[in-house]
Amino acid sequence: MQVLLINPPLSTACPTGGVYPMGMGYIGAMLKKAQCGVDVFDIRLNKYDKLFVADFLKKNQGKYGLFGISGMVTAYNYGKWVSQEIKKYNPGAVIVAGGSICTAGELLLRNSEIDIICIGEGEKVIVDIVEAIRFNKDFITIPNILIKRDGDITYTKKETPIDINSVPFPAWELFDMGQYTNTPYIVPVDTPSITMITERGCPFECSFCYRNFGRKLRHRDTKSVIEEIKTVIDRFGIGHIDFLDEIFNVNPKQVIDLCENIIREDIKVTWRCIGRTDFVDRDVLQLMYEAGCRWIGYGIESGSQKMLDRMNKRQKIGDIENSIKLSREAGMIVTGTFIIGMPEETEETIQESRDFLRRNKIFNIPFFPVPYPGTILYDECKEKGIIGNDESYVASLEKDATELIINLTEIPDSRLIELRNSLSDEFKEFIPSMKLAMKEDKAILKNVLNRVTSKIKEITAKRT
Known part of the structure; x- marks a missing residue:
């Protein structure tokens, strides 16, 4: 067939x-x-x-x-x-x-x-x-x-999630991989890069998030991950990996095992991952850095404790700030995602996020929340009548989340857009701290600054 x-x-x-x-x-x-x-x-x-x-x-x-x-x-x-x-x-x-x-x-x-x-x-x-x-x-x-x-x-009937160790490596031969490996996913590196996973699943229930792989965490065998890393280095000259696990650091033992094997095998590759701040450990971060981790992204979402609780994030502002500090002390560049405009958001809570960004100098482009089908937020909006006809609503979800699709706050649309854009503008102010964090790698610094400048121009162009 x-x-x-x-x-x-x-x-x-x-x-x-x-x-x-x-x-x-x-x-x-x-x-x-x-x-x-x-x-x-x-x-x-x-x-x-x-x-x-x-x-x-x-x-x-x-x-x-x-x-x-x-x-x-x-x-x-x-x-x-x-x-x-x-x-x-x-x-x-x-x-x-x-x-x-x-x-x-x-x-x-x-x-x-x-x-x-x-x-x-x-x-x-x-x-x-x-x-x-x-x-x-x-x-x-x-x-x-x-x-x-x-x-x-x-x-049809439901079956339990698959054993991800039974799945072979991706069929790279079906693709012209050079077109992908030479296009960085997130990190602007001067080396071929690729995406990879070490686990599937997320046990948390953030109200805005859809968990495509369910809540049960399933880890790949470390041996398999190491073999895949070696394979992509040999076949495609990969020098950087973006791990797309929903929460890379959720199982410290798994992280330690992977990092120790990367170090033991003397694998020369940098990588980025996404983590939760409540699983951060100083010693594990230092081991991750030694194994090649140079970037870590956290789903921070807000600098307001009220809004974090509203999103069901189950995180504390103080713990988040401490994790950012520990990550930087380990030598990593920290990025974070932010959402502006969740239900019950006010100008005061947005100001709290602004203050958080200024204190911690997080590089981010804030997004508006989008109630996607399958999320708690979507069900809430349906129940309250904010979303009417399902087909019409889903058909409207074509815009980028940097554009306002649906206003879930009491703040007027124009003012909410203005507040979100002003936070994006402050992105420029964090370039000096980015320079400090990346002073040992001029090639990466040059690429990052080019991308930052390009994104700022893009945002400005959209508003003019």
Whole structure:
């Protein structure tokens, strides 16, 4: 069976981006293991317009029996359009959607040509779908999916999350990896870089966040991670890794084991991770630095304790500030995400965030909150009537979160935008501390400053 995996743009409003679709690499590896022919059509990377995409599907009419579409919920409109184009030229093909776009799964099934929605991880599901097509089995027997049945939406039985150690390395050979490794994900480094994971899952319940991999933490074997690091260094000359674990430092023993193995194997690579400040330990941070960690990002979200509690962050301002201090003492550059405009946000709480940023000199571009389907915040907004028609609302989620999509505060729209933009402007004030933190690496410093300047110009241009 021939399968086409499609990586759509983030949305019809944001068509570009060169980030390696790691999840698609895992799906591709599982399909190859199941003896399928697999091609990847990366619309997002190549900036293909709709005319090109439609022409590609027409030229390849009848070639593929299974199409996989993966993406964020911001690609909802694009997913609807591309599924219609697929069926136009391949009416007998099966279309399955995966990724966080599936938080709007019922809407997609009712309003698009997509046949199957994957709930959660797709590595096992995609193989089950292939087997069902090959042997003419009913899709209803496949766990963890949504399907259309007699005009209704049917949820099949749930199964426990997969053993992530059973999943092979991503099928890098399906991609022109040079186009991805030479495009830094977050950290502006002068060396080929790649994304990787060491675990899946997050046990916390922040109100604005959707947990695609569930709450149960599952770790990869350290030996497997080390082998993957060595492989990408040998194959692609990788010098930097962005670990995309939701909370890299949640299990200190796991972190220590990985770092000790990197040091023991004398692996020369820098890396970045995302952590929670309440799992920070001075000795572990120092070990991480010795193993190559140069950047660490924390989901800080607010400098107001009131707002942290409102978000169900389960963190204290004092602990966050201490963790930032310890991380910097270990030699790391600290970044943080911030959200401005959650329910009950006021000008006073925004000022608390401003004061926090000034005290701690965190490099950030604050975002507005977006109640995405599948989050506590979305359910709250539905209950209060803030979100009305689901389809209309989800179809509106194409903007970048630096733009105001929905105002959840009592602050007027124009004033809230002004406050958020003024926080972004203060980003410039932290460049001197960035210079100090990076004084030993002039190449990284140059790239960071260029990116900061570029982003500031972009923000300014949007307002003029």
